[in-house]
Amino acid sequence: MPLVVQKFGGTSVADAERIRAVADHVARTRRAGSDVVVVVSAMGKTTDDLVRLAGEVSTSQPARELDVLLSSGERISMSLLCMALAELGVDAVSFTGSQAGIVTDTEHTRAKIVEIRGDRLREVLARGGVPVVAGFQGVSTERDVTTLGRGGSDTTAVALAAALGADECEIYTDVTGVFSADPRVVPEARRLARVSFEEMLEMAATGGRVLALRSVEFARNHAVPLHVRSSFTWEPGTRVDEEDPTMEQAVVTAVTHDTSEAKVTVAGVPDRPGLAARLFRALADRGVNVDMIVQNTAENGTTDISFTVPTGDLETSVAVTEGLLGALDASGVSSDAGVARVSLVGAGMKTHPGVTALMFETLAAAGINIEMISTSSIRISCVVRAERVEDAVRALHAAFELG
């Protein structure tokens, strides 16, 4: 009998009516002849509400206690879903992360899964029942409740699918799949029937918000096929899978964009080995997640180094860099929060050299200046003015005929 893991996000279980609709879908899947393991998030904005409440109570929020707090929402949704399934005659049993045997390290609020035991889930499956597992949480090797950080419920679902040898992991959300561009920006954007893990990774990393980067990495590493689909329409969505070498690749699959980054430029850095290393080590030590880095060729023995960071890290980044100006022997630092990134992603890009040229020509024809460029084998990203990024997305979507 095939085994499918079905994960339902916060909007999919936002209220009693949505929970009953999810129960109905799970019951149909079970009756159609699949074994099902369900993973649920907290209802709607529950987790946001809990974070706000914690802020009202205290400015000190020990990570261990924050995890106890934030993990409580999934317990509510999982037990309610089991009740709705019981009403439909389905033998459903809820499991916390701890009860499901999801063992993590001790890094509270961003724990990593180290082992999935899953014995109790297998017992329920063996008797024909449906285990319903709390997403986003586990139990540490010190027996404390942990949470998995952003996108944690997706990670739970993928990790369970890998551990239980599931045939597919379905990620139900409030959109109908992965699109060739953000449909709010490009109305004619097309839903993609299938993308490769590598394309999905590049899309997640460059602004595609449907799947968290980490769960896609996990799925690729464990070869777990994903199916991103809507719990509102229930229609087939986007399958994310191994690249299929027998199929001819589309050159470009999607245009993504991201307005959440800012740019920092260090001017007049002497062209000596080790200075860049010193800068980025200092930033890493403060937890700043540097994304793109561009260094121009040195002129007159000095160079400018530009890099992008999440907007939330801009202040720290500038402070760190200013503190190092003496040590770097650099002339100054400037920052710019008015930037955005537009990216083209496509597995076929590897074998089609003309993509970069057409991208630059398209942006130039639209009068959009490129401030930084970064590439991978299946992606090209350009930093542009934030106020022009949606124009850039529309122009590229049209030029590459993605609609």
Next chain:
Amino acid sequence: MPLVVQKFGGTSVADAERIRAVADHVARTRRAGSDVVVVVSAMGKTTDDLVRLAGEVSTSQPARELDVLLSSGERISMSLLCMALAELGVDAVSFTGSQAGIVTDTEHTRAKIVEIRGDRLREVLARGGVPVVAGFQGVSTERDVTTLGRGGSDTTAVALAAALGADECEIYTDVTGVFSADPRVVPEARRLARVSFEEMLEMAATGGRVLALRSVEFARNHAVPLHVRSSFTWEPGTRVDEEDPTMEQAVVTAVTHDTSEAKVTVAGVPDRPGLAARLFRALADRGVNVDMIVQNTAENGTTDISFTVPTGDLETSVAVTEGLLGALDASGVSSDAGVARVSLVGAGMKTHPGVTALMFETLAAAGINIEMISTSSIRISCVVRAERVEDAVRALHAAFELG
């Protein structure tokens, strides 16, 4: 160092401000030189809200899943309280019932504690920290989450106090202690500085709502001194303790009343052995908690049997009794939801024979008819018309000079 268990009910942790006030009190207690273990309930009406939500989702509510749902509220309050304590520099660590080692039987929604391991609590106490434990919940011998039923958080607190050898168990609530009568009915009611376990048991059983019967029984059986007090005024409240034989007992300690029961009368039951047993076995099998039973002397070979049950069980009781009329050879059944019970409780009653007489005289002088009478060694209860019960309470409180 003395060890105190401090239990805070739902109103004591109803919002961020109340949680900070509780943290302040716990921190002061700790700094004054006591070891402290805290037990918390869910915030305010959280549990009621969850019950309502479950009703919206499903009419099927498997007890195991209901327990998962209902136990989630305490996780929220315990983690928030730990955050508030951290802000005050107190090393506080939260524990679910499972983490605290509160092992129960498998009777979901009304589980009984079978063992308290408490190793993790002792570790935290040993290093000078404050364990904060979720009330109302445990983990069953089958590794499932269980809840302890009504008054469950009080039971958690008393059981932990017994297991850890605490010097006292403080029950913080929204009233300042146990009173000589309900202050809403008798404005001159007096707060009692001290009552014996036996008196408290009788008061809890006859309408005193401050402490649940079960937690008082547990405290008496394990000789855990209780201190019922307010988390709004923090003033000393009522101590509940072993009876002190060196002190002269007040004859009557308190007047209690209860309007939540109804009366059932079976008429014309033949005066034969075994018929009453058959009736009350049938009621017990349907889970009806029969309280008072009165059987009149037989006249002409038949008798009437009256008994009281919680109003919620009245319909079932009448149905069960009607179904047995043939088997009992009885002539009919009638019911009366318009009754209430007024009780006098006092350890000194044992040695003062005039109490019953003065009680009846007082009610007669007030023109209040007595419908049923039941007594224990330290309590006398009369069933009267519900609309007269508050008059009865006031008259008895004055007659026995309890103000």
